Amino acid sequence: MPGIEWLELAVRWIHVIAGIAWIGTSFYFIRLNAVLAPAEVPADGVEGEAWEVHGGGFYRVAKYRIAPSALPSELHWFKWEAYATWLSGASLLVLVYYLGADAFLLDRNIADIAPATGIAIGAGSVIAAWLVYEMLCRSPLIERPGLFAALGLALATATAWALSEWISGRASYMHVGAAVGTIMAANVFLVIIPAHHGLVAAVQAGREPDASRGKAAARRSLHNNYLTLPVVFVMISNHYPLTYNHPLGWLILGALSFLGGWIRHYYNLRHAGRHRPWMLVAAAAGFAGIAVLATFGTPAPAAAGADDAPVGLTDVREVIAVRCGVCHSAEPVHELFEAPPGGIAFDTDDEIVSRADRIYAVTIESRVMPLGNLTGMTEEERALVGRWARQAK
Numbered sequence: 001m002p003g004i005e006w007l008e009l010a011v012r013w014i015h016v017i018a019g020i021a022w023i024g025t026s027f028y029f030i031r032l033n034a035v036l037a038p039a040e041v042p043a044d045g046v047e048g049e050a051w052e053v054h055g056g057g058f059y060r061v062a063k064y065r066i067a068p069s070a071l072p073s074e075l076h077w078f079k080w081e082a083y084a085t086w087l088s089g090a091s092l093l094v095l096v097y098y099l100g101a102d103a104f105l106l107d108r109n110i111a112d113i114a115p116a117t118g119i120a121i122g123a124g125s126v127i128a129a130w131l132v133y134e135m136l137c138r139s140p141l142i143e144r145p146g147l148f149a150a151l152g153l154a155l156a157t158a159t160a161w162a163l164s165e166w167i168s169g170r171a172s173y174m175h176v177g178a179a180v181g182t183i184m185a186a187n188v189f190l191v192i193i194p195a196h197h198g199l200v201a202a203v204q205a206g207r208e209p210d211a212s213r214g215k216a217a218a219r220r221s222l223h224n225n226y227l228t229l230p231v232v233f234v235m236i237s238n239h240y241p242l243t244y245n246h247p248l249g250w251l252i253l254g255a256l257s258f259l260g261g262w263i264r265h266y267y268n269l270r271h272a273g274r275h276r277p278w279m280l281v282a283a284a285a286g287f288a289g290i291a292v293l294a295t296f297g298t299p300a301p302a303a304a305g306a307d308d309a310p311v312g313l314t315d316v317r318e319v320i321a322v323r324c325g326v327c328h329s330a331e332p333v334h335e336l337f338e339a340p341p342g343g344i345a346f347d348t349d350d351e352i353v354s355r356a357d358r359i360y361a362v363t364i365e366s367r368v369m370p371l372g373n374l375t376g377m378t379e380e381e382r383a384l385v386g387r388w389a390r391q392a393k
């Protein structure tokens with residue numbers, strides 16, 4: 001479809017910018033809460049204040065207990081960064097994974113389902129995840145943050161596993177990310193902002209503001225804060241088939257999400273004055289452990305084959321033309337692409353031979369290509385291309 005990639009670029013650009021702004025405010029305000037100290041000159045209703053220096057100026061920020069007794073003439077809200085992130089994210093999900101379902105959502109090596117089924121499974125899982133989260137928030141579990149987090153992580157990991165039985169590894173990851181992003185945006189839209197409206201209305205009407213609403217909003221805001229690092233990992237994961245296309249990709253997602261929350265926890269404790277550097281060391285060791293296990297803890301790719309009979313370019317040229325050339329050509333036949341994806345074309349022998357190592361990486365090691373196995377590459381062809389690439393690289 002002409003122009004669709006330009007549209008995708010525009011939406012992705014907005015998504016990244018809005019996401020940075022949103023996460024920036026989350027980091028900033030959670031930290032501000034942690035560093036508040038009793039005001040030097042106690043003022044009515046002020047819970048604490050912080051001195052800050054940034055961009056060439058000094059700031060003195062005060063936080064009110066519940067709400068001030070009167071409203072200022074201008075009150076600054078923080079909501080559009082969240083809404084814009086979600087709206088652009090949802091649009092991207094549709095543009096990339098639903099309009100391009102054949103290539104990005106489905107994987108014929110996993111399940112032979114229709115695009116509409118895949119879309120229903122993906123979108124359904126996002127809505128279901130949000131409903132389950134809301135239920136948990138209304139259960140007594142909400143008073144047990146550690147248990148809540150553990151259960152949430154277990155559910156997210158299980159969702160990644162279930163999705164990976166139906167849709168591509170990449171799409172499974174992205175739908176878990178979309179579910180988390182939806183939970184976060186819904187927290188802003190349905191809990192946090194309405195609570196702020198309630199507080200404002202109470203002050204305007206001269207009523208005593210309801211402290212419990214502010215407390216509920218603060219809790220959701222803290223949930224969002226812990227979800228930032230896992231969700232950012234998912235958003236960059238599509239560059240790393242070694243995670244999402246790993247046979248245990250769902251477990252890797254769970255483990256890295258845990259690390260993300262753990263690192264956030266380190267910073268939240270640190271800002272509250274409890275510095276525990278061992279937590280960062282443990283996170284680094286955990287990351288290295290995951291990387292080592294994922295790399296060496298799994299059997300060598302079967303298709304690589306022990307067979308060393310020489311395979312020449314003439315033996316694989318046709319396979320690559322048929323299974324890869326639909327997309328990877330100066331003028332791709334596949335309707336999704338106007339230019340060769342990743343700038344990679346296999347029209348000439350030179351183009352094929354010079355990329356032998358990448359061909360090996362994507363067809364044998366991560367098996368991400370052919371994308372979604374849209375062109376129906378057989379295991380024999382994969383083994384053949386694998387042997388050629390191993391000998392040629």
Ligand code: HEC
Pocket residue numbers: 103238239320323324325326327328334341342344355358359361362363369370371374375377
């Ligand atoms: C349905 C279209 C499609 C088919 C068929 C396809 N590819 Fe790709 N390929 C893509 C897309 C899209 C990307 C860019 C991936 C991204 O955006 O992450 C890509 C990226 C690549 C890359 C660069 C990524 C990297 O890690 O180096 C290589 C190499 C590659 N493909 C090789 C192949 C080979 C070999 C085949 C055939 C066995 C193949 N592709 C079949 C769509 C396709």
